[in-house]
Amino acid sequence: MSRTTSGISRRALLIGTATAAAALTVPTTAFAAARTPKVLVIGLDGTLLGRVKDADAPRLKALMAAGLTAPSSIYANPMAPTMSGPGWSTLITGVWPDKHNVKDNNFTGHKFAQYPDFLTRIETAKPALTTYAVSSWAPITDTVFSSKVDTRVSTPSAEYDTGTTSRAVAQLKSGNPDAVFVQLDNVDHAGHSYGAASQQYLDAIHGVDGQVGQLVDALKSRATYGNEDWLILVTADHGHTDAGGHGGSTWPERQTFMIAVGGTAAAGSTRHDVKMPDIAATALAHLGVAIDPAWSLDGRPIQQPTPDAFDSLRAQLTGPVDETGIGAGVVGFTHTPPSGWSVDNSAMGTGGVTEWRGWAFTTDEFWTRAERDQQRECNVRARNVFAVADGDEWSDKTVSGTYDSTLVSPDFPVTGGRPATLTYTTFYRQESPQKGEVLVSYDGGTPVSVKTYTADVPSRTETVALTVPTGVTRAKVRFRYTGGNNWFWTIDGVAITQS
Numbered sequence: 001m002s003r004t005t006s007g008i009s010r011r012a013l014l015i016g017t018a019t020a021a022a023a024l025t026v027p028t029t030a031f032a033a034a035r036t037p038k039v040l041v042i043g044l045d046g047t048l049l050g051r052v053k054d055a056d057a058p059r060l061k062a063l064m065a066a067g068l069t070a071p072s073s074i075y076a077n078p079m080a081p082t083m084s085g086p087g088w089s090t091l092i093t094g095v096w097p098d099k100h101n102v103k104d105n106n107f108t109g110h111k112f113a114q115y116p117d118f119l120t121r122i123e124t125a126k127p128a129l130t131t132y133a134v135s136s137w138a139p140i141t142d143t144v145f146s147s148k149v150d151t152r153v154s155t156p157s158a159e160y161d162t163g164t165t166s167r168a169v170a171q172l173k174s175g176n177p178d179a180v181f182v183q184l185d186n187v188d189h190a191g192h193s194y195g196a197a198s199q200q201y202l203d204a205i206h207g208v209d210g211q212v213g214q215l216v217d218a219l220k221s222r223a224t225y226g227n228e229d230w231l232i233l234v235t236a237d238h239g240h241t242d243a244g245g246h247g248g249s250t251w252p253e254r255q256t257f258m259i260a261v262g263g264t265a266a267a268g269s270t271r272h273d274v275k276m277p278d279i280a281a282t283a284l285a286h287l288g289v290a291i292d293p294a295w296s297l298d299g300r301p302i303q304q305p306t307p308d309a310f311d312s313l314r315a316q317l318t319g320p321v322d323e324t325g326i327g328a329g330v331v332g333f334t335h336t337p338p339s340g341w342s343v344d345n346s347a348m349g350t351g352g353v354t355e356w357r358g359w360a361f362t363t364d365e366f367w368t369r370a371e372r373d374q375q376r377e378c379n380v381r382a383r384n385v386f387a388v389a390d391g392d393e394w395s396d397k398t399v400s401g402t403y404d405s406t407l408v409s410p411d412f413p414v415t416g417g418r419p420a421t422l423t424y425t426t427f428y429r430q431e432s433p434q435k436g437e438v439l440v441s442y443d444g445g446t447p448v449s450v451k452t453y454t455a456d457v458p459s460r461t462e463t464v465a466l467t468v469p470t471g472v473t474r475a476k477v478r479f480r481y482t483g484g485n486n487w488f489w490t491i492d493g494v495a496i497t498q499s
């Protein structure tokens with residue numbers, strides 16, 4: 001019973017104050033917590049969330065109304081192309097392509113032994129649970145999901161999505177699966193044949209919408225449905241261009257999304273901090289599989305949101321000033337830091353592109369649209385709003401002086417005399433004489449350098465050990481970027497922890 005109790009309190013915490021209505025729809029917390037958790041992941045190949053909204057898609061729209069909708073974006077080359085192999089591998093393993101190493105649709109050199117699919121993780125942690133995967137695109141069930149999954153079915157191509165749907169429906173109606181994965185392919189097919197801007201693409205979304213409806217109806221028709229706590233996740237492996245096709249770095253090709261219904265997902269809610277690997281992590285969390293840090297998952301369960309100070313800026317982001325390639329309607333930058341933070345531009349040169357003069361707070365969409373194919377698309381581990389110092393984009397208009405800007409954190413409370421850990425997510429692309437430096441000061445003392453960047457660092461979470469002097473109570477972090485027409489540095493999710 002103690003596990004049940006902690007489940008209730010975690011649920012109550014996550015629901016929070018904004019969704020009191022959603023909390024009221026739970027009959028009683030005791031009843032809800034006693035239900036058997038189950039998960040259905042529906043993957044819609046090449047499906048754009050924006051076109052779902054344009055389409056006659058009542059079942060998908062009903063899921064969005066009943067749950068969480070999270071538009072999201074993915075990498076581009078050189079991390080991986082926006083193709084199905086890397087996309088499905090990322091969704092299903094919960095790590096980005098620089099870990100699972102799928103860079104194409106041949107899966108050569110994949111690291112699924114080290115980063116297995118989420119159904120295999122379920123089988124390892126809870127072998128008694130029943131796992132089932134069916135796909136119209138065979139590599140998913142032949143290669144990405146391992147033989148530890150109870151049932152893997154690659155639908156014969158003659159049956160295509162009709163056969164995939166009927167198999168999944170039969171399993172949901174008559175079987176007793178705990179975790180189900182279904183991939184439907186036809187929207188991608190329409191995208192390739194006619195383009196995402198076409199009526200045929202909308203028609204394909206209408207068609208798959210009916211199949212999603214069949215899956216949801218099958219699930220709800222279960223005799224045991226009232227005693228089950230189903231989490232439904234709907235997602236896509238990549239987007240499509242208006243003219244049709246994907247693999248490149250344009251914003252439409254880099255689109256994905258998560259729709260989540262059930263569990264703690266609040267009805268009609270929207271989030272901007274959800275990333276592609278969160279599908280696997282969220283499914284694992286719903287089934288009570290503890291995520292071991294040793295797995296190095298990039299995904300985070302949506303049930304455990306981890307917003308940072310920069311994310312609070314989303315509502316005050318504005319549109320482009322000097323940048324011409326981003327698109328007038330795209331909102332995504334500010335120079336006003338969040339409460340407690342500051343930016344020291346006292347040594348900063350003048351002129352240049354307004355958006356990038358000194359540290360800016362921005363989004364993946366706004367920043368990557370400023371200029372494509374310079375690796376900004378690989379900043380995959382930043383979430384929602386992040387900080388960027390970009391000497392390259394700043395220098396696209398006449399400048400005088402050099403780029404010298406320092407992002408300054410609030411005081412983090414610390415206990416003197418005990419070690420601490422500074423963590424942040426970063427991505428750094430080097431060209432001499434550019435330099436990034438992290439400095440820490442205690443109780444207003446002289447900042448001391450704790451980390452220097454003078455070589456490329458791929459997207460990753462840094463952990464920097466700090467020696468906290470005896471007697472101090474406050475630590476302040478500075479991120480100083482100096483350079484000119486070089487590259488960039490991103491910072492997100494800054495925290496200091498002490499055990």
Ligand SMILES: [Zn+2]
Binds near residue numbers: 188192
């Ligand atoms: Zn395709």
